Amino acid sequence: MATYKTSEIAAIIGIHPNTVRLYEKLALIPKPERLSNGYRVFTEFHIEQCRLVRIAFQVEVLQNGLRKKITKMIKASAAGDFDIAILLINEYVEQIKQERTNAEEAITIVKQILSGCEQSHTQNLKRKEVSDLLDISMDTLRNWEMNGLLTVKRKENGYRVYTDDDIRRLKVIRSLRCANYSLEAILRLLQQLSQNPDTDIKATLNTPKQSDDIISVCDRLIVSLSEAEKNAYKIQAMLKDMKKRF
Template sequence: MNTYKTAEVAATIGIHPNTVRLYEELELIPKPERQPNGYRIFTDFHIEQIRLARLAFQIEVLQNGLRKKIVQMIKISATGDFDSALELTHEYLKQVQQERANAEESIEIVKRILSGKTERTARFLKRKEVSDYLNISMDTLRNWEMNGLLTVKRKQNGYRVYTDKDIRQLKIIRSLRCANYSLESILHMLCQLSKNPKVDIKMALNTPKEDAEIIAVCDKLITSLSDAENNARKMICMLQKMKIRFL
């Protein structure tokens, strides 16, 4: 098996030597042996392991433990336990596919709500009543209002009053949040809907404002999940080849 110095590994992969050391520190690659002078000695396994890690982290999907699972997979692969790493990657792929299905389903729910296929009554509810009706905490309602997702009218006594239109909008927000769309992404979609009721909901959710101060990973949720799914399949192929080559 070929051996390499830190700088040679970095040049081969196209990263900074400090990144190689960081991967070692984080246990994403095996601990390299050292020469008598202290220089690290890397092998082909280290190079392929770094390539695997970089592919794994190329698309960072943070929700529901996916990030944690992929980090665990890389660390297990670094020990040479490719069977366990493959099992984790298959679990990761299955979960990514489920998250994508959830995201797609939430868009269909929004379409149904917007089509008016919901009950219509002349309701005027207080925040506590809305909280109970929609099973959303009052703190969550406050947070959504503070972030501009909803503007609720007040009575003369200062109490907020939620109308049917507000309830419908809250159902939309609730559904999208359950699918892990970010507040920024939902706000962008709601603004687009207010301008054009026939707007493409998926496109509106997937293209947040360019000038947003913070654009979360999940602002492009379906695209990110699709990319993560493709990368997971590539990781499975890489692990299978590494198993044959290094065991």
């Protein structure tokens, strides 16, 4: 079986030797054996695992625990738990697809709001029902309400009632949060939009890139998710091959 030094692994993968050591420290690759002189000894498994790490982190996707899930998958693979790693990457792909659907829906909603074509108000849902419908935790809903992103009406018995407008607003907030916009930026935008539909969305979001608006933000989010999905399919194939080889 071929073995490699740290510098050789780094050269093969195209990374700095310190990055290889960092991967080891973070348990993203198996802990290599050491020779009597203290030098690390790497194998073909380490090479494939390093390649897997590079592909997994090529696209930065942070929203809704996706980063944690992909990291957990990498560590499972590094430990040789390929069945668990394959299960996690499959879940990751499904979640990415859902996040992309959410972003596409947010674009549609914003276009309707800006054009004045809003839907009728027929739904009246409780917080738990909204949590289940949108796959948002009740704590997150409370947090958004406490920060002023949404004001929910109450029935005579004190229960909150969410209307269609509330649901649509929450869907937009969800996608903007997934795109890593701050609660303050989202609140500022929603307040100005409610006062004036002709609000300059680009200026109101006030991000480092002034060209950003809700639609372009969600478009870029969709592109990132699509790229992450492509890489996830590569990882699926790699894990199946590594399971056979190692």
